[in-house]
Amino acid sequence: MGKGTIVMAYSGGLDTSICIPLLKERYGYDRVITVAVHVGQRDEEIQTATKKGQKLADKHYTIDARERFVHEYIFPAIRANGSYEGYPMGTALARPLIAGEVAKIAALEGSSAVAHGCTGKGNDQLRFDFVFRMAGLEVIAPIRELNLTREWEIEYAKEHNIPVPVAKDRPWSVDENIWSRSIEGGRLEDPSYYPPDEIYAWSVSPEKAPDTPEIVTIDFIKGIPHRLNGVEYAGYDLIRELNGIAGKHGIGRNNMIEDRILGLKAREIYEHPAATVLLAAHADLEHLTLTRQELAFKRMVDDKWSELAYMGLVHEPLFHDLNAFITSSQGRVSGRVDVMLYKGCCRVLGRSSQEGIYSGDLVSFDTTTIDQCHAIGVSAYYGIQARLVEQGKKKRE
């Protein structure tokens, strides 16, 4: 009598595939159920995961969470101007959703244990573990616990009739969802190595982008984009469409050194064309509609939100509180932003909103609505404390 059933987050790759026999042979489970979650990775990737899961595991689920990912994770990230060390995140946003789906299947199948194929060096192990442990599940992470090498994994896969990807086909490790595509590993681990063009799949290099700029128009309601170039979209398709348009102009590439949660520095490459455009447009609209006080305070909230999102601490009570503030702050963030895309850069050209607190009448060089003389009194007091310090110094000299 073994340990019963375990449910595993499954990608179809080598690591998660060898975990299936390992969970039986090394850990004594009788049944392994695999779960692949569709968050916008290539169709081919999700099809492979489905086929391999059905073949290798005792039972397999593929869950289409694309629209939910956009509405429950990406839209909040846009409203929070979510970014970590200068890039919009992606993997970090998807992991809690994937873990949540796996936990749901565990409950459905009456299993108290779940597994993932993360190593002990990255962020994803912590993001998965947190959500699983929050749900009271036992977590098994064979790759981390058995300290396996790739060479050993390939040998083990062959013995168990698990197809092994050809090394030259996959010299990099890629993780993608509709918001961002990340490429790491292989030669890219040398930070001085220039990323070759073939690693990119969503964007052209800015030098090869069209010589004519393109303007896109995005409409927001309460901080959420709902129209692209005047066409209404549910969410997922807006991002997919914009990835295509902005990617053609070489927008949203990132080549950086990132500080992982554990403290290790990693060389990471990202492409996220739509995210770059939507975040720029949203931030611009906030400047038209929010007060100076709101903007300054929200910057701090956004930073903290981003840090917690990166760490995958989505059930941290503070994260809920920050989300409540952010939701409340977006009530007036509605309107339209026009963005120009040109050779790797995106620039806001114009914006408008019914909720804007810009007043042309007040600020214009050409109007007299405000009596300029009123500013004379303000000016008399302006910086008075600094002047008093200076006067005191002079007196003591």
Ligand code: ARG
């Ligand atoms: N460093 C990023 C993060 O922790 C992305 C990691 C993606 N993994 C990959 N195999 N490319 O969010």
